[in-house]
Each structure stands twice: as C-alpha cells, then as structure tokens.
Amino acid sequence: MRFVWCFAWIKQSAWAHHGLLVFLIVLPLGLLPDKSWEVVAGQRLNLHVIPWETQFENASAQEPPAQPDAESLLREAHRRLLKGQRAEALGIAQELVERHPNFQLGQLLFADLLNLTSDQPIDARSALHIGEPGVTQQRLKQLNDEARQRLTRPDAAVYAGKEPEGLVYLSPKVPFAVVVDALHSRLYLMGHASSEGAQDAGPGLQVIFESYMSVGQRGIGKQQRGDGKTPLGAYVVQKSYPGHVLPDLYGSGALTLNYPNELDLLDGKTGSGIWIHGSPSDQYAQAPESTDGCVVLSNPDMEALLKFQLPAGTPVFILPQIEWVPPQKNKNLRDPLKALGQNNAIKGKDDTLALLSWQAQGRKMAAILSGSEASVMGQPSWATPSYWVEQAHQWRAVSVSASTGARSSIKGVVR
Structure with missing residues (x-):
C-alpha cells in the first residue's frame, strides 16, 4: 500500500x-x-x-x-x-x-x-x-x-574519551571501524585519536562520524533467510558501490558485508545480502525497525560515510547496544587476544590489524584481522578475519569446512 x-x-x-x-x-x-x-x-x-x-x-x-x-x-x-x-x-x-x-x-x-x-x-x-x-x-x-x-540519542558527552566495549584493538594501518548500536538506532564511525608521541594505536579511538540508522523490521539477531532481522557480531566491508550503479532501493550507495561469516555458518544461520546502504529516493529515512535486515541510512548520511572511502576489510561491529568504556578496559584484553592471531604469523612479527570481542548465546567470541597490508585499486585491503569461540575456557578457531564449503567447524585448541 x-x-x-x-x-x-x-x-x-x-x-x-x-x-x-x-x-x-x-x-x-x-x-x-x-x-x-x-x-x-x-x-x-x-x-x-x-x-x-x-x-x-x-x-x-x-x-x-x-x-x-x-x-x-x-x-x-x-x-x-x-x-x-x-x-x-x-x-x-x-x-x-x-x-x-x-x-x-x-x-x-x-x-x-x-x-x-x-x-x-x-x-x-x-x-x-x-x-x-x-x-x-x-x-x-x-x-x-x-x-x-x-x-533522545546519546549526547557526545556520553562517549567523549571512551570507546565501544569489545573494539579491543585497531592498528594504525586500519583507519576506521564501523560500530552499530541497534538499541539507539545509531551508527558510529570510529577513528584514531591523534596525540603527539602516542605509541601503538595512539591514545585511543574517537567518534569521527555518527548517524541515525534503521535495522530489520523484526529487530536484530538474524537466524535465517527472510526473517527480517539484522545480524549481530563482527563483520568486514567487502565492497563499496556508488548509488548510480545500484537500484533506487539502495539510495546513494552501499557497503557490502561478509554475512554469513564463519561463526554464522557454524550456528547454521542462512541468508545473504546484508549491506549498509542508503534510502530510496522517495524517502529521507526509514523507521528504526523497518528494513529486510540491512543497516539503512539516509542518503545524505550514506554519502557522508562513503566519503571516508572505507577500504575492504574495514571492521563492522553490530551490537545490541554499545557500552562506552575507557580505552584501558579494551587494552586489558589486547594481549590475550593477540596471542590467538599469532599462531600462523611469522615468528616475532606482530601482524594483528584489528581485534573484536563480544558475547552471544552465552559464549565469548572474537574476530581477529591480521596479515600484511596490500594495495588493490589504490586502496588498502585485508583478508577476511579469523573467528574464534571460547569453549571450556579454551579458545578454538572456527573455519569453513572444506568438505561442505558451507558449514563451519571447530579446529584446533589454543590453551
């Protein structure tokens, strides 16, 4: 109608x-x-x-x-x-x-x-x-x-000098991370806070852009194709498309995400085509819960986000609600999670680019982005992150099963 x-x-x-x-x-x-x-x-x-x-x-x-x-x-x-x-x-x-x-x-x-x-x-x-x-x-x-x-959106004072809990680490080689707060219908673009003489990733992360956004018409926690929900967890940007190459439904442009990831496949989740995109030309914005599962911004906000030219591999963290914490709380988790990603790294070389940690369905989970920076079409890009689940106080890596090509399995144990 x-x-x-x-x-x-x-x-x-x-x-x-x-x-x-x-x-x-x-x-x-x-x-x-x-x-x-x-x-x-x-x-x-x-x-x-x-x-x-x-x-x-x-x-x-x-x-x-x-x-x-x-x-x-x-x-x-x-x-x-x-x-x-x-x-x-x-x-x-x-x-x-x-x-x-x-x-x-x-x-x-x-x-x-x-x-x-x-x-x-x-x-x-x-x-x-x-x-x-x-x-x-x-x-x-x-x-x-x-x-x-x-x-009633959160004021800047709420997140001043703080970071989203679970955005544990972002290498200086990775300029941005996108974090979605479903409860407050907000999308935040996090970047590095600058400070002279700062080491590693600097003094922490800061909000450099934020906007209103909409999620699935049936809320969050996507389980299967067509359920009208937006997935939760850690994803990465795969591709960026300008609006003129897309149908009007996607508005001024889109960022595609790697849903379903290995953790999603492990849990038997189905569906695809989860994007961050703009709005149809006859709408400025959509209701907070009104999409088919995508994260939808107004066209002016999507245009502003695309101007940052987020490279492929940019982390996208979709959460039920953001808890803003002092940077030190995230730093306390950094070394244990970095150790997970160093198993396949060159000895003595720290190639960790991003660490994300969260809880879902009573389990601790982590996503680790690592590898050498490469250049594709003039923009840096990184491989898909590895995903981990903590079971019985042990971190186990999750990988796509070679036999099925679709389901995921647990491999190895990191003690």
Whole structure:
C-alpha cells in the first residue's frame, strides 16, 4: 500500500510575501495530547498523536553543529519548542522542510507547528486512509519511534574519551571501524585519536562520524533467510558501490558485508545480502525497525560515510547496544587476544590489524584481522578475519569446512 500525499496552500501573516506550499504526509499530527487533526469534510477520526512537548521533554540537549543536518535542525526546532519559543521553532522547521522536502518527520513537525500556531483545521481528507485506520496507526507508531530515537540519542558527552566495549584493538594501518548500536538506532564511525608521541594505536579511538540508522523490521539477531532481522557480531566491508550503479532501493550507495561469516555458518544461520546502504529516493529515512535486515541510512548520511572511502576489510561491529568504556578496559584484553592471531604469523612479527570481542548465546567470541597490508585499486585491503569461540575456557578457531564449503567447524585448541 502506497501512502497518498496531500498538497495544501497554507498562508501565514508572518510570511507576507507569499503562501507556502507544503506536503502533508499521511499522518498529520497535533503537538499536544488534546490537539488532534480535524478532517474538514467527511468522517472525523480519533487519532492518537505524537505529544512532542511531553513525551520527548527529556530529549538530549547537544548543541547543533555549525552547518546542521536534517536531524540537527529537527532537534533544534524541538528544543526551541520545549522552551516555549514557537515562532523560532517554526522558522527552523520551515528551513528543515525546504532543505529536505522528503523528510517525513520534519514535514510532520512543520505541519504540527503550523496547526498549533494558527489553530485552524487543515483539510487532510485526501491524506488520511479513512477506511484503513490500522495502516494509519502503524505509520503513526513508526514516526513516533523515529522521533524518539532522534530526539533522545546519546549526547557526545556520553562517549567523549571512551570507546565501544569489545573494539579491543585497531592498528594504525586500519583507519576506521564501523560500530552499530541497534538499541539507539545509531551508527558510529570510529577513528584514531591523534596525540603527539602516542605509541601503538595512539591514545585511543574517537567518534569521527555518527548517524541515525534503521535495522530489520523484526529487530536484530538474524537466524535465517527472510526473517527480517539484522545480524549481530563482527563483520568486514567487502565492497563499496556508488548509488548510480545500484537500484533506487539502495539510495546513494552501499557497503557490502561478509554475512554469513564463519561463526554464522557454524550456528547454521542462512541468508545473504546484508549491506549498509542508503534510502530510496522517495524517502529521507526509514523507521528504526523497518528494513529486510540491512543497516539503512539516509542518503545524505550514506554519502557522508562513503566519503571516508572505507577500504575492504574495514571492521563492522553490530551490537545490541554499545557500552562506552575507557580505552584501558579494551587494552586489558589486547594481549590475550593477540596471542590467538599469532599462531600462523611469522615468528616475532606482530601482524594483528584489528581485534573484536563480544558475547552471544552465552559464549565469548572474537574476530581477529591480521596479515600484511596490500594495495588493490589504490586502496588498502585485508583478508577476511579469523573467528574464534571460547569453549571450556579454551579458545578454538572456527573455519569453513572444506568438505561442505558451507558449514563451519571447530579446529584446533589454543590453551
């Protein structure tokens, strides 16, 4: 079912020079719990609305950047609204929809502010699916979820000077790691913090880019093909594609991942085609849980991520929730995990490039990226990481079975 858009001319005395053409999305909402949208002609619906001023009053208060993106403008408009500065909030919301006309949540906030300011009913007859209240309520819930995730995202102070737990090591040869926080609908690009005289990987890692993102419509923990879930664990980027070579579904570009990896095969997981990609051209973004299993960003955010030119082999860590910890906590795990990857290394040579550690299904797991840096098409790349499982206090390597070519098996023991 495709949603219908309604076009309406709305004139405000504050904008004396011209009327403003706005797109009203399928769920016009009111700002306050007792203020709902009225259908001017026809059946009036009892819609539950997003109470911007009450439900999200504890939104994080991080200041907008010098050149704010869509989410920053949304958050700033909401911040002004909470302060009672409705005119300022309306002006920011207008800027938001002019810059990003396909941002449905921004259009919704702008329309709500217009309705609140004018206190006049708007003809939403052609925008509402009067005969299908279930569809309307489903879309309402999706927008409510997106608003909550964007407005209550963790502030920079939460992760300042900290790293995602389990991102144990990132060699200076590996410039980036992608970490996904499913609970908060956030994607973080981690890079090396610079410091003069720092040894090894420097003083630690820092967030150099972050964005809102969506995961599977049935959440996380992918088990089988078509289950609508996003996998959890450690993966690597395989290929990068610009948007012009892909169908519109993938938006402004994509990074393909090595799902299923050896651990997934060991557990009998099926499916494929898990990517990090942009959004279709008729959408700015998707609801927090709405994809077929991929990690989906808005097109502007995907374009920004692709500008970092992540090389093949870049670690991608997909977690239920990120625990931000001091760098020392990760460093304490470094030497024991490095020892696992040195079995096949040249004696005396440390060729470890990245170490990741996490727990799943009651087991400790690790991914080790090692090997010499190589150049492919002008970009560095590395081999697929080796995967390890701790069983009975012993680390065991996981490898694809040569006999089946599909299932994985445990090989060897590292004491």
